[in-house]
Amino acid sequence: MNVDVKPMKTAAELSLAGVYATAKARLPGGGAVAALRESAFRSFDAQGLPHRRIEEWKYTDLRALMREARTVAAPPDAAAKDRAKVAPCVIGDVECRRIVFINGVFVPELSDLSALEPGLTILSMAEALAKGDVRVTQHLGKVLDNNDAALALNTALMGDGIFIHVAAGAAVDKPLHLSFFGPDTPASVFTRSLVVVEKAGRAMLIESHEGASDADYQVNAAIELVVGDEAHVDHVKLIAEGVKALHVSTLLASIGARARFNDFTFTTGGAVVRNQVFLRFDGADTVAGIRGANLLDGKQHVDTTLVADHHAVGCQSRELFKAVLDGDSHSIFQGKIIVQPGAQKTDARMMTQALLLSDRAESDNKPELEIFADDVQCGHGATAGALDQNLLFYLKARGIPQKEAEALLIQSFVGEAIEGIEHAGLREVLLEAVAAHLAARK
């Protein structure tokens, strides 16, 4: 017997309803977009904020972690733009085309949209939604069928973001850096982007999220990505939010045949982070690498949830996630590989490893395989442990002091995942970021 129990709405849920009611008239897009928002909000409203009895959110009870909802951030003022302008770039001197957002709003004067490579189109999402640009509306909310409550909330409240289109056969040489700066007030931000790389196109996306350390802002960012047949797309996300921030981000990607897709998420910042990756392999013989590294301390809570859904024959996916946990931090990895009937010759391997530097840190790993085809190779593994005392002794016996020896071992641990990034300059930047993080350890 099923009893439909409708729990009482929390203060945050009630205030999100209020936020939507007030904002919807001002949010960009008419007709079809407004209908998309409305149906997404109804889906969110019916589900409520995800909580621990929702299996996919078991370790990240957003209902408990998000006591209050914030009002939508106001567009940035001149001071905020000045701060973003002088902020040191998180990706160092890697040559890229920078596209800046502050408080969830595209900032053209800090962005470089000049002399776009042939075949490359870049448009702010607010503008594309307002115009009802068909290149956007034909994909938006349709790349994957996904009912996640946090994504539904994003769809209901999406403000700005970016639309990037790479034409068939076009190679965008310079990485596109989507640089998001959070609000310096207790406000919320809902960004939505769409990236379409047509057949045999080539693009690299770098997405960074930063923010002030004293503001408890909330970010809900989503990107829909279409990787066409034979396209080659790299996506690197750096989550370096302020220490009080709550960050939920979602990547939804549909990947065509004989394509290459390489995804990496590097999380160092934020109080509560939920990083969701949903991939669907829609064409045969594609190769994908999905990797990540979390370097956490204090009371940070970082949840990576991945679903790799194999619908096509002969695709290969490699998943490797590393977490280094200090203090009272908590790292979660939920990874599910689905092999649909007929997705024969799928070759999927998932590994998650946690290095616990403190007795109080916690790592939860939940790998899942759902296989409905009979000629596949799938595997998963999970490890959690402290630094190897024998290795430490070996290094120290060569004269390397404790802290340096630990740093060497931690760098090599994380380095294995970072090695998966194809861009050499970005690999260097991340390895240096790891070294800097370790040098700052007590």
Next chain:
Amino acid sequence: MALLEIKNLHAEVDGKKILNGVDLVVKKGTVHAIMGPNGSGKSTLSYVLAGKPGYTVTEGDVLLDGESILGMEPDERAAKGIFLAFQYPLEIPGVASMTFLRTAVNAQRKRRGEPELSTPEFMKRVRWMAEKLEIEPEMLRRAVNVGFSGGEKKRNEVLQMSMLEPRLAILDETDSGLDIDALRIAADGVNRLRSPECSMIVITHYQRLLDYIVPDVVHVLSKGRVVKTGGKELAHELEARGYAEYQDDAAA
């Protein structure tokens, strides 16, 4: 003058007594061989000297230049010139041999108040030593010992030793797992380090290694004590007669 003095050293691991009063004096520039049956405490002695955690000294002392080292961390002892060539060198995935060597050399120099080696100077030394030890330059770019054969690992230990220029090198069964050619290459590397400034403790089961690294003094360790000390001819006697007489001889 004595470089190293081991005085009535008692040590245990996991509550099990392994060393039961070792006495040993190593003078500057001398090579001591320590032989003995399995389980006599040879490796334990090497770990205690290097400062491995879990090896508890319950009695006695170890002095280097007259100063006790027992309270020192392994890296402090290394900076003072103690080097242990491991019987089973460890693999360190993700750390390139070159990075490892450079970090170690410079950490020791820093602690001794010496300037760091410049990159060209460091590279020149590593390449020269590696060539002598028949270590391919490609191996130095690879992670430390990962995928190395037993012989390559042992030669890598000798390379580290050569770069770190210890005053007291402890070689724990450097001959184990080596064929005769690899043994000769490793032993030549060790012999190049012999000087009035470098003393050695060579731990081995077999006299074979001592044909290449000829010791000044040979000690027999049994049941955690030095039960006999002699010249290099003692190694030949042991080879001919075995350890039986020392094993049966209860520590009296």
